[in-house]
Amino acid sequence: MVRTPCCDKTGLRKGTWTPEEDRKLTAYVTRYGCWNWRQLPKFAGLARCGKSCRLRWLNYLRPNIKRGNYSKEEEETIIRLHESLGNRWSAIAAELPGRTDNEVKNHWHTTLKKRFKQKSSSTSTPNDGKDKNGAPEKEGTKLNNNANRLVISSPNPPLILESSMSSPQPASSDQNSSITADNNTVESSRLDSVSDDNLFEAYEADSGSFWTEPFFSDSSYTWSDMWAEFPLLDGEILYPFGFNYLEGFNL
DNA sequence: AAGAGTTCCAACCGCGTACAA
DNA sequence: GTTGTACGCGGTTGGAACTCT
Numbered sequence: 190m191v192r193t194p195c196c197d198k199t200g201l202r203k204g205t206w207t208p209e210e211d212r213k214l215t216a217y218v219t220r221y222g223c224w225n226w227r228q229l230p231k232f233a234g235l236a237r238c239g240k241s242c243r244l245r246w247l248n249y250l251r252p253n254i255k256r257g258n259y260s261k262e263e264e265e266t267i268i269r270l271h272e273s274l275g276n277r278w279s280a281i282a283a284e285l286p287g288r289t290d291n292e293v294k295n296h297w298h299t300t301l302k303k304r305f306k307q308k309s310s311s312t313s314t315p316n317d318g319k320d321k322n323g324a325p326e327k328e329g330t331k332l333n334n335n336a337n338r339l340v341i342s343s344p345n346p347p348l349i350l351e352s353s354m355s356s357p358q359p360a361s362s363d364q365n366s367s368i369t370a371d372n373n374t375v376e377s378s379r380l381d382s383v384s385d386d387n388l389f390e391a392y393e394a395d396s397g398s399f400w401t402e403p404f405f406s407d408s409s410y411t412w413s414d415m416w417a418e419f420p421l422l423d424g425e426i427l428y429p430f431g432f433n434y435l436e437g438f439n440l
Numbered sequence: 441a442a443g444a445g446t447t448c449c450a451a452c453c454g455c456g457t458a459c460a461a
Numbered sequence: 462g463t464t465g466t467a468c469g470c471g472g473t474t475g476g477a478a479c480t481c482t
Contacts, residue, residue, distance in 0.1 A: 204475095205450075227467060243468075244451065279470060290470070295449050 202236045206245055210235055214242055215250050248289045255287030259296060267293060267301055
């Protein structure tokens with residue numbers, strides 16, 4: 190699905206994400222987490238609004254996203270939950286591992302709705318006794334929003350250090366951090382020379398499951414997998430908080 | 441082959457909620 | 462209690478891909 194990229198008045202890009210943007214976002218989020226969606230694009234070197242970054246990550250780039258055909262079981266689950274919850278897509282998607290609310294919603298509108306209508310036309314009206322979302326109006330159906338929220342955050346939210354024009358620290362307190370005091374950059378040689386496993390050893394050891402779980406609840410998907418998918422380009426330096434891109438941004 | 445119509449889905453937008461100041 | 466900020470959710474849109482004529 191390709192949308193013509195364009196720019197809005199503020200210079201922020203809109204429209205289809207390029208592979209380069211995807212790579213930047215993925216590289217940044219997997220390393221530093223989503224400590225602040227609003228600020229993230231600046232540090233990740235993306236000319237996108239935070240909202241757009243969040244959506245792209247959650248609906249497309251996030252690990253373990255299941256794409257492609259829906260199984261019969263998944264479709265039945267969607268139909269069943271839609272009957273009881275209405276258009277609460279995030280709640281429905283929560284019951285379908287690897288599926289996003291957007292994807293579930295799209296699948297409903299493109300495929301299942303028609304099927305459901307055909308099925309129910311012979312029986313009763315589907316919206317009888319339902320609220321504005323199409324959910325049954327009964328006590329206790331109001332969901333706790335927080336319960337359905339995907340929490341992707343660092344236990345140690347990165348801080349912006351004014352004195353050094355520095356930026357949020359990596360999510361772990363890695364003593365061997367490759368961030369240097371003077372130029373605040375990651376040493377590309379280190380990134381280039383170490384294996385993927387070594388690169389994240391310290392992170393995983395330091396922060397344990399807290400840091401990895403939100404992204405890799407499926408243990409079969411690892412940092413190595415992620416970096417294999419989104420490697421740094423030849424000679425590219427990943428600046429931890431986007432110092433190579435800060436020009437033009439007012440912090 | 442080509443134009444028209446339809447389908448699919450990525451992405452945008454607006455609103456509601458949570459939370460901090 | 463009010464205001465401002467950030468985030469999440471659901472509705473909607475736009476355009477490529479696909480199908481039909």
